[in-house]
Amino acid sequence: MEKGRVLLLSAGTLFVLAVVSILSLEAQGVGEAQANAAARVDVVKIDDMKSLGALELPPVTFLHDKHTAAIEKAGKDCKTCHLEKDGQLVVKFKREKDTTKAEVKAIYHQNCIGCHTDMAKKGQKTGPQDGECRACHDGKSQIVSARQPAGFTNALHFRHTESKDIPSALKAENGEISKDNCDRCHHEFNKDTKKTFYAKGKEGSCRVCHLEKPSKDARSMSEASHAACVNCHRSLAQKGVKEVGPVSCAGCHGKQAQEKLALKDKATIAKLPEGAKLIRRNQPELTILSVEKPAEGMKPLAMSPAVFNHKLHEKSVESCRTCHHKGIQACNKCHTVQGSKDGGFVPLEQAMHRATAKQSCVGCHNAKKADPKCAGCHEMMRARNNPPASECKKCHVQGKLNVPAEQGQMPAYWNMKPEEKAAAAAQLLKDRADKAEVFPVEDIPEKVTINALSNEYEPSVMPHRKIVMKLVENLKDSKMSGVFHSDPGTLCQACHHHSLPGVKKPPKCENCHSKPFDAKTPGRPGLKAAFHGQCMGCHKAMALKKPLNTDCVGCHKEKKK
CATH class of the missing domain: 3.90.10.10 (Cytochrome C3)
Incomplete structure (x- = not known):
């Protein structure tokens, strides 16, 4: 009996030690993930299985670009993780579609853990292995996504439609390849044949059919866009095209990549030929x-x-x-x-x-x-x-x-x-003014001395004309600003907010803002607050470094005692 107790106690101790060891291994994995915490563009939450039932463990935080780099270093490519069908990579991991929860779970575990195990046997640095569940299924991952939403800008659309490297797959009536290549991306879905087809003149936004989540007849927007764009970019690169679109997460969703895209879009618009349209869909000018x-x-x-x-x-x-x-x-x-x-x-x-x-x-x-x-x-x-x-x-x-009216x-x-x-x-x-106007320079006071409140400080001498002309310069490249500032007095109303358009001599600030604050008009600040609110607020909004809105003597010098 005593011997049985000893054996039972020993078995219990071994069990506790085993549990502690497993938890330590998992904690080590979690600790490493937290130690390497960073904001990354390539964060993918693997939670596909939740559509097949409740998840047993938290979603996996997967770093796509990190894995892509490791695969390329080993001399492999995207087909290591993605199947190929009809010459196109399938977006889903190692499968064409989701089947059962057990099958999808097995696909992930066998391939991910299997790859890590093979690398470990070769003495290579690798990811979590069998038994380290929480190292992947970390519900408290410190790695946050820095992914920026990516879209298809009008200028980017123009570069695609004008590209000779993306020819149409259709032929015109004369037997030559169609000039327009819209068919390469746009399509409609035939519910009878369950196939897509190109419908000329009906090109629309992808999001009409491809929604955030997949539907019965259409993939999600995320899956459809990644399948179409990444596969096209890869095929162009394989053909030796020098300038192709990105295939990495950071290439589309990274902040730096999007800043470069914005500059390229701006250059595209600036070089746009006279009469050319960014989008060709018979839309009215x-x-x-x-x-x-x-x-x-x-x-x-x-x-x-x-x-x-x-x-x-x-x-x-x-x-x-x-x-x-x-x-x-x-x-x-x-x-x-x-x-x-x-x-x-x-x-x-x-x-x-x-x-x-x-x-x-x-x-x-x-x-x-x-x-x-x-x-x-x-x-x-x-x-x-x-x-x-x-x-x-x-x-x-x-x-x-001359538009006839119907009765009533x-x-x-x-x-x-x-x-x-x-x-x-x-x-x-024809008669709408679209250029920003201002009063003649000689009618704009060169300097304005604000002395109504001079006490501890000298009066403030404001370079009035210089400020006005700088604001005018800021308007010159904007058509919208031209339309809304076409009256010469409009610009003045920002500071002189109760003056009327076209009035060259607006009322003084003290006409409305009394020197001490008047409690009878709580919505109207006193003169000192009005000056400081207007001037300092403007400097802050325009991000002016000189003078800073906290630099008192930058505007009015201290009086000599």
Whole structure:
């Protein structure tokens, strides 16, 4: 009996030691991952199996580019981990599709652990092996993703459509290869044949069909884009093409790579031939934005149509999705006057004017104002009242159009053909000023001495004309700024916010801001606060280094005692 107790105690001790050893091994793996903690672009969370059932352990934090580099060093390629079908790599790891939870689990464990074990036998530095579960399934991984969202910009699209290295797979009627290569990426899905086909003239955004998650008839956007882009880039490289797109995570999703892409896009737009379009889809160069036909019983609307320069905006925005959502149809097809389900019940007026929405006209323009060149004025103007009605006319250009009205309704803009809308837009734009103007230099005071509060410090001498001319210089490259600053007095209103457009001599600050703060007007700061808020706020928003907004004597010298 005593002997049995000893054996049982020994077995228990061995079991505890085994558990502690396993946990120590796993903790060592976790500790190493935390010690090497960093923000990386190539972080992939392997959680595929959650679609097949609840996960038993946390998702694996997988570093794709790190593994790719190790494979290349060993003289191997992508086919080490990815199957090949019809000459194309399959995005999923070692399988074409997900089958059962047990099978997918076995594929990962056998191949990942098997590869690590083989490398360990050769004395090579490798990853976790059998029994070190938590070294991969680390629920508290310190490695964070620095992945930047990647998109297909209009300029990048232009470079693809113009590339001779990506020829069309179709032939024209004369037997020659088609000039347009849109078929290389765009396709429709035939539900009967379960195959994709190219439909000329119906090219749309990939995201119409390829959603965030896979559907019955379409892969997810992530899987579809990686399969198409990476395979194309690899095939071009194999053919000896010198300049090809990236195949690594960092090549698309890295901050540095995206900064380089932005510079290249800017150069592409600058060199764009006269009359060339970044996107060729028969979209109008000019059009008018109006409502669809009001529902029966609705009162006529007083809104004048907004003139829209589509071609100019294509060069000014990153991609079609900057304005459009998944599809690229006209805004009023989904955003109706009342709002509809297809438009998320956001009415047309809000879709165009909501100040906080990135895809609205006003929201996009507001985002542009965040540029330090503009922020000095606009940062201080954000909290002020809505712009005057005169500003509405910058987009809703007033002018008589020969558009017949239906009985009891507004002019029937919805009946106009695209070419009629383009002609109407051109007619309305003829008289719209689009260049920033300012008063003649001799009418702009060279210096302004602010002495209303001089006490401990000398009066502040402001280089007024120099500041104004610098702001004018900041406007010269922006068409949008030209339109909205075409009145000579507009620029003055940033500081002289209660002056009227066109007035050369605005009222003095002390006319409204009293020297001591007046509690009867709590929304109006006292004179000292007004000066400092305006000047220091502008310097901060424009990121000016000299004078710093905390450098008192940089603006007004101390009085000599």
